[in-house]
Amino acid sequence: MESLRYDRLYRTPxxxxxxxxxxxxxxxxxxxxxxxxxxxxLLVLDGERPEDDVLDLIEQIDDDLVLTADVAREDFMxxxxxxxxxxxxxxxxxxxxxxxEDFEDEADEDEGNGRH
Numbered sequence: 001m002e003s004l005r006y007d008r009l010y011r012t013p014x015x016x017x018x019x020x021x022x023x024x025x026x027x028x029x030x031x032x033x034x035x036x037x038x039x040x041x042l043l044v045l046d047g048e049r050p051e052d053d054v055l056d057l058i059e060q061i062d063d064d065l066v067l068t069a070d071v072a073r074e075d076f077m078x079x080x081x082x083x084x085x086x087x088x089x090x091x092x093x094x095x096x097x098x099x100x101e102d103f104e105d106e107a108d109e110d111e112g113n114g115r116h
Contacts, residue, residue, distance in 0.1 A: 004061075004064070005021040005022070006019075006064065014034050016032050029044045030042070032066065032069075034069070037072075037075075038073055039069075039075075040078075040079075041058075041076065041079070043080045046083075058078050
């Protein structure tokens, strides 16, 4: 397995997420959630990999990230999905807020022209 790189996407008090890459190629995404006694992982891999490769990857993640965290754990449980990314979706309310501001700006301009 080529050298595995972890690019942190976010971190909260009890979880974190990483983009996983081998060389220049993204191979998946990992989310880790730290519970009171266990660490739970969600591993989403781009494309299919043999089970032995998946097990090796989980072991490497455990060694590199989970065991080095300042969280005592009894077990590391990982759910694995294999597939492909179809997109990143965001809350459409942000777009509505921008449209509301544009509408208010236009209304202010109209009042200056004597139109109501």
